[in-house]
Amino acid sequence: MTCNTGSMTVEEGARAPVMLALSPDDGPSGLFYDQMNVSSF
Numbered sequence: 001m002t003c004n005t006g007s008m009t010v011e012e013g014a015r016a017p018v019m020l021a022l023s024p025d026d027g028p029s030g031l032f033y034d035q036m037n038v039s040s041f
Contacts, residue, residue, distance in 0.1 A: 006013070016036050020028075032041040 016033055019036065020033065028038070031038050033039060
């Protein structure tokens with residue numbers, strides 16, 4: 001998609017989705033994340 005010009009490696013880009021997928025059921029919900037940090041939308 002970025003023609004190999006993205007600012008992150010695959011591993012860096014996968015970090016936040018994996019963290020959220022593995023979070024406990026009572027973990028954060030309804031929040032917007034920018035990489036690994038909660039962000040206001």
